[in-house]
Amino acid sequence: MPPFEISVAAGGARVRLTGPDWAIEVDPGLDEATIAHLLAAALAYVASQGGGRARHWGRADGSAAVELGFHADRHLHQMRRSLPAGIPFDLVTRPFVVGQDESQWLAVNNRAFSWHPDQAGWTLDDLLARQAEDWYDPAGFLLHENDGALDGFCWTKVHRHHEPPLGEIYVIAADPGAQGTGLGRALVLAGLDHLHQAGMAWGMLHVEDTNTAALNLYRRLGFEIDHTEVNYVIDLPRP
Ligand SMILES: CC(C)(COP(=O)(O)OP(=O)(O)OC[C@H]1O[C@@H](n2cnc3c(N)ncnc32)[C@H](O)[C@@H]1OP(=O)(O)O)[C@@H](O)C(=O)NCCC(=O)NCCS
Numbered sequence: 574m575p576p577f578e579i580s581v582a583a584g585g586a587r588v589r590l591t592g593p594d595w596a597i598e599v600d601p602g603l604d605e606a607t608i609a610h611l612l613a614a615a616l617a618y619v620a621s622q623g624g625g626r627a628r629h630w631g632r633a634d635g636s637a638a639v640e641l642g643f644h645a646d647r648h649l650h651q652m653r654r655s656l657p658a659g660i661p662f663d664l665v666t667r668p669f670v671v672g673q674d675e676s677q678w679l680a681v682n683n684r685a686f687s688w689h690p691d692q693a694g695w696t697l698d699d700l701l702a703r704q705a706e707d708w709y710d711p712a713g714f715l716l717h718e719n720d721g722a723l724d725g726f727c728w729t730k731v732h733r734h735h736e737p738p739l740g741e742i743y744v745i746a747a748d749p750g751a752q753g754t755g756l757g758r759a760l761v762l763a764g765l766d767h768l769h770q771a772g773m774a775w776g777m778l779h780v781e782d783t784n785t786a787a788l789n790l791y792r793r794l795g796f797e798i799d800h801t802e803v804n805y806v807i808d809l810p811r812p
Pocket of ligand 1: 745746758780781786
């Protein structure tokens, strides 16, 4: 189904059916009254299509979604730190090789993120879709091996046109069997080093407020919360 789009002079909303839930995407730069207007129009469209669960990413201090009946489901912190990190690390990584690393990467990712709302159960199509995006750079997709077997990775993403430009730790994990050994810490530092070499003065990442291990790790490496994004959810009755 093609996305339904609603526009106002200043921006717009898109309604997509992604997986089982409707995803309502609103231009985040709009004022609260315009966001409320667009969300209401989007919900009317979802209702006209038979209802169901709808989700919307918004600001933690936003009131529009709550007033329309959404409730906060997930809280995602965006954390940042300046680069270079200036913290020594000792880890050899290599870039992802297309056509070679897909299945072992998917296995590690799906073991490490088995509990995660977005990152669990990835298929080859999910991976290939990200690798087809114009931001994808294999040189920033760092893999670590132990005795020839992949046991962790740090996938980075450069937001060169953001103000300020941000170097993102996009996805990072240590295989569950390798966790707690210092690998995650070294992988983050390897990713930050790559981003610094790519000219980035800021490192950035997103982390669920419930992911205590990752939050502790990032705080110890000097990351601080810049802002928090909230996933709001609403269930519209089906006929
Ligand atoms: C988060 C993750 C990468 C950490 O990797 P790791 O190899 O287990 O972590 P390390 O051994 O390098 O530990 C580094 C720091 O992380 C924190 N940490 C790690 N595991 C922790 C746990 N179970 N509870 C609390 N803090 C923990 C600690 O602060 C630790 O430093 P310290 O031992 O000096 O106190 C790993 O747990 C993982 O892959 N989790 C699943 C995927 C994931 O959540 N990725 C992050 C998404 S934002």
